[in-house]
Amino acid sequence: MDVTNLSPLWLSFKTAGIATIIVFITGIILARFIARNAFPGKSILEAIFMLPLVLPPTVVGFGLLYLFGKNGFLGKLLMNSFDFQVVFTWYAVIISAVVVSFPLMYQSAAAAFQQYDSNIENAAYTMGASKWRVFWTISFPLAWPGLLAGLVLSFARALGEFGATLMLAGYIPNVTDTIPLAIYFAVESGNMELATFWVVIIVTLGFTAILWLNWWSKRNMMRYTDRRR
Amino acid sequence: MLKVDIQKALSHFEIDVSFKVENKIVVLFGASGSGKTTILNCISGIDKPDKGKILLNNETLFEEKKIFIPIQHRKIGHLFQDYALFPHMTVWKNIAYGMKTEKLAKDLMTELSISHLKDQYPHAISGGEKQRVAIARALATEPKLLLLDEPFSALDDDTRTKSQKELLRLHELWQIPIIMVTHSHAEAKKLGDEILYVKEGKLQDNKIEKNPPIYQ
Numbered sequence: 259m260d261v262t263n264l265s266p267l268w269l270s271f272k273t274a275g276i277a278t279i280i281v282f283i284t285g286i287i288l289a290r291f292i293a294r295n296a297f298p299g300k301s302i303l304e305a306i307f308m309l310p311l312v313l314p315p316t317v318v319g320f321g322l323l324y325l326f327g328k329n330g331f332l333g334k335l336l337m338n339s340f341d342f343q344v345v346f347t348w349y350a351v352i353i354s355a356v357v358v359s360f361p362l363m364y365q366s367a368a369a370a371f372q373q374y375d376s377n378i379e380n381a382a383y384t385m386g387a388s389k390w391r392v393f394w395t396i397s398f399p400l401a402w403p404g405l406l407a408g409l410v411l412s413f414a415r416a417l418g419e420f421g422a423t424l425m426l427a428g429y430i431p432n433v434t435d436t437i438p439l440a441i442y443f444a445v446e447s448g449n450m451e452l453a454t455f456w457v458v459i460i461v462t463l464g465f466t467a468i469l470w471l472n473w474w475s476k477r478n479m480m481r482y483t484d485r486r487r
Numbered sequence: 488m489l490k491v492d493i494q495k496a497l498s499h500f501e502i503d504v505s506f507k508v509e510n511k512i513v514v515l516f517g518a519s520g521s522g523k524t525t526i527l528n529c530i531s532g533i534d535k536p537d538k539g540k541i542l543l544n545n546e547t548l549f550e551e552k553k554i555f556i557p558i559q560h561r562k563i564g565h566l567f568q569d570y571a572l573f574p575h576m577t578v579w580k581n582i583a584y585g586m587k588t589e590k591l592a593k594d595l596m597t598e599l600s601i602s603h604l605k606d607q608y609p610h611a612i613s614g615g616e617k618q619r620v621a622i623a624r625a626l627a628t629e630p631k632l633l634l635l636d637e638p639f640s641a642l643d644d645d646t647r648t649k650s651q652k653e654l655l656r657l658h659e660l661w662q663i664p665i666i667m668v669t670h671s672h673a674e675a676k677k678l679g680d681e682i683l684y685v686k687e688g689k690l691q692d693n694k695i696e697k698n699p700p701i702y703q
Contacts, residue, residue, distance in 0.1 A: 374574075375569065375571060377567045377569070377571040378571045378572075378573060378574070380531075380533050380558065380565070380567070380571070381565065381567060381571040381572075381573075381624075382573070382584065382585075383532075383533075383557075383558035383559045384531055384532075384558055384559070384561070384563060384564065384565040384585075384625075384628075385559075385584055385585025385624070385625075385628050386559050386560070386562070386585050386628060387559060387584070387585065388559060395584075396573060399575050400574070400575060
């Protein structure tokens with residue numbers, strides 16, 4: 259088998275990695291501000307956040323195309339301000355990956371921050387600790403198992419994104435050809451060997467990620483629980 | 488001295504209390520769900536009253552629509568019902584988290600005989616030990632007021648009696664106002680210099696019952 263072009267592997271990792279970092283940070287910030295506060299319109303906002311999880315990726319891609327396309331609101335804005343077009347670039351791959359993986363991170367982070375007793379944070383505040391200190395010394399470490407689960411799931415989802423990517427980024431060899439796209443177009447052109455190669459790689463990656471996550475969470479989720487009660 | 492005069496609407500009733508605490512142990516006594524914990528939370532700044540005023544040693548901590556000193560600047564020690572120890576930190580890290588000086592923290596650990604537990608994690612120590620760690624942690628910040636929310640409810644009878652004696656001793660030593668919440672009548676009588684009966688958020692005719700503290 260001749261696999262001379264490994265660019266899908268590199269591109270997939272690069273875009274999924276960047277998307278995961280973006281989603282990790284925004285997911286945590288939004289989960290922190292929204293999940294714990296009550297305000298009008300909260301349920302609607304949370305439903306919008308979760309929407310990409312249940313919609314067909316083509317619908318997400320359609321929506322993104324609508325926003326970032328030549329006549330789209332953001333597309334026009336970027337074109338006029340920076341003379342920059344998102345569609346058919348590897349930035350489009352990142353945007354698609356961010357949108358489809360965000361719900362997984364948001365959900366994990368919101369659950370992670372609710373998993374421990376909020377009086378643990380209050381106790382730290384009564385001892386004079388600032389919000390920043392409480393977040394880094396108390397909230398983040400206590401939520402970490404859940405946050406890491408969200409991180410791994412988001413990365414796996416970003417790595418596997420196909421529908422929205424194809425709609426927004428298209429299939430341009432060496433530019434937007436992530437592994438899932440490479441598989442589809444290899445099959446379409448009858449190159450089953452190449453398709454098999456990428457399938458084996460992505461299955462291995464996904465399987466390893468899930469296996470490691472299960473092992474890790476079993477080991478760590480129960481770390482601080484009271485064994486004497 | 489602490490002066491509290493606050494109102495706060497809850498789902499089933501309104502909290503409307505007014506009382507003063509000098510360097511004594513004041514017990515808020517009442518059934519579960521009578522609003523005792525919310526009163527404590529309003530004093531420490533975890534909850535915000537709707538109306539009224541809270542003064543501690545002539546500093547206004549809360550005044551309706553004008554002043555709300557955030558929790559971290561109130562210098563009030565708050566002991567939670569389940570102690571809320573930081574589960575991912577050792578006993579020493581817990582106590583050192585907000586300590587004024589290392590010497591004070593170490594003295595407190597000796598005083599409460601928990602020095603030998605300093606490298607243990609909270610999940611590995613007993614209920615009574617947890618409570619003493621929580622008290623040491625709160626006192627290490629040199630609070631001007633100590634709030635205790637059902638501090639003895641999770642302890643067995645022997646440990647409870649011991650801890651109660653210890654509280655009286657610590658109060659002698661520290662001479663700061665202490666507000667303790669309990670639903671046990673015996674405990675209220677045993678520990679309180681003053682007892683305030685709370686029912687559905689209101690003090691019952693401000694009845695004050697004085698007891699000679701048991702150590703005298």
